[in-house]
Amino acid sequence: MLWIKAFHIVFIASWFAGLFYLPRLFVNLAMVPAGSDAELARLLLMARKLYRFMSILMVPALLLGLYLWLVVGIGRGPGPGNGWMHLKLTLVLVLLGYHHLCGRLLRTFEAGANRRGHVWYRWFNELPVLLMIAVVCLVVVKPF
Numbered sequence: 001m002l003w004i005k006a007f008h009i010v011f012i013a014s015w016f017a018g019l020f021y022l023p024r025l026f027v028n029l030a031m032v033p034a035g036s037d038a039e040l041a042r043l044l045l046m047a048r049k050l051y052r053f054m055s056i057l058m059v060p061a062l063l064l065g066l067y068l069w070l071v072v073g074i075g076r077g078p079g080p081g082n083g084w085m086h087l088k089l090t091l092v093l094v095l096l097g098y099h100h101l102c103g104r105l106l107r108t109f110e111a112g113a114n115r116r117g118h119v120w121y122r123w124f125n126e127l128p129v130l131l132m133i134a135v136v137c138l139v140v141v142k143p144f
Contacts, residue, residue, distance in 0.1 A: 001072050004064055011061035018054025022102050023125035029109050030118040047106050083144040091135050
């Protein structure tokens with residue numbers, strides 16, 4: 001079980017690295033001056049590759065987490081004391097939505113249809129940080 005936990009943490013950390021950096025690329029994409037086609041193409045290539053890579057990393061992170069929950073029984077069982085897991089799973093669903101929203105935003109940039117400014121993307125970039133803090137606190141402290 002400890003090996004499963006270790007690899008779950010490794011894949012989660014790797015997935016989050018992508019969730020932290022891809023929106024930063026969106027900030028840079030939103031700041032590309034008109035006519036800077038080479039810069040735009042380079043940033044889009046980086047963003048596409050990162051999104052593909054982080055999507056691959058997300059899969060084992062989720063599968064290992066499901067194994068720990070459903071097979072090993074972490075956060076399961078009757079009675080009180082597992083409410084933290086329900087909130088954690090809800091936050092994981094929010095993270096999955098954020099991941100897929102990043103894919104939609106990337107397609108918007110690829111189509112040349114972005115209408116948001118770099119400041120919006122700077123704020124958007126903060127959400128996975130807040131979600132990670134919440135999830136780690138829930139898993140470690142298990143407040144309810």
